[in-house]
Amino acid sequence: MRESGEAAHGHHHGHDVGERLYIHRHSPLHDLPPHLKIVSLLTFLIICVATPIQNYWAFIGFAIVITTLLATAKLPVLTIAKRATIEIPFLVFAFLMPFFSKGERFEILFFEISRPGAIAALSIITKGTLGVLTAILLSGSTPAREILRGFELLKMPSLLVQIMTFMLRYMNVITDEMERMKVARLSRGFEERGIRDWKFIAGTAGALFVRSYERGERVHTSMIARGYTGELPKTEIPEINSSNKFLAVGIPLAALIITSVTGALL
């Protein structure tokens, strides 16, 4: 699926989790340097979340903006829907709220529900969905390693970025290890029945820790042997062209205009 387009450092690290999330397309959003994209989308989202839900028209505007961006990035609808299922527990929480909240009540269909509850539920669902879609847009249009490079360019402490780099790089190794341990458990005749079996699964967790730790040590010693001094090589700052700037400023600006115009109309 991935060629060489996003391999910014010019080398491959196998298929880590971030690369599985990334959807390779050619679009203005894919071309946006990661640090600009992070700041731009975060600012957009903060403006959305800070807008009161009573400003209903604004949220129709925000929805149009995020849908346009998702379409521009050519992310498949099914993938977006699948990733968005993560917010289902909160949707349930919000859907129940009008029934179990105090305040003025009104009747809808056959139910009597609370008006403040219904408004708050609408707010949680709308803002939560906008947030999930924004995050999906970011991770769908940016390889994980590029997101980390964005963090680095935004001056996140190097140790934190390094920890993240190692986490992504070894995520598959460790989850594969876990899968192998599961196979080993099954081949020893293990059967999952209930709480009685926790001891064995906890044994797996313990062994997994030991293996992760030992691998960490091994990686570290090899890195020292190759001349690691605690800093990873600095990445160069990507070139920013005028269409990048236009897009990066445009996204939050659109939200700002939407919220102030609709706010003034209220």
Added chain:
Amino acid sequence: MHIPDGFIDIKTSAAVGSAAVIAIAASLRGAKAQLTEKSAPLAGLTAVFVFAVQMLNFPVAAGTSGHLLGGALAAVLVGPYAATLAITVVLIIQAFLFADGGLTALGLNLFNMSIIGVWVGYGIFLLVRKALPKNKSSVAIAAGAAGFISVPAAAAGFVLQYAVGATATYETSTVFTAMISTHLLIGIGEAIITFMTVSAVLASRSDLVFGYKGNAHELEIR
């Protein structure tokens, strides 16, 4: 399950987020002093471990299952500083890559899980370990106690944020009762699994367990 966007108002999120950033910065300094030669790979692999261990299903009953949260476990295994960083990284990756937990709510989630969860857990661990005789099983029991308390403690952090900046309309007292009671139950599971996992590591590689070596020791990199 992490807090999504728009659930707690932006002012509260910003305030709590700043507190989380300060605490994480302190942990970075602490970790640098504690981890010799700034061993990022080790903390990174701990983060992967936490991430992976959360995918390990523990069957409860009737087809339901739960999973470990791992804050207290990580604190006991690699020390509170490295644990804070590991959980922080897990939460950042979950929010930015998996849309799990809102981007604007990241500070809230960080505060509850990588600060409260880890440090309250570690505090309980130290207290209980002190009260018990100095041996391996005391370390495992103390770790279990830490796991038990760390879960409702993190939930209490959420309730506090809810009380200050909720956009939802459930009564705070209702949320408090629901959150704390369910998380006490979850905490029991967390305690048992943490106890068993620490016991398993102690049985095979006790030299790796930070909480067993005592915090005067540095993590040994060979």
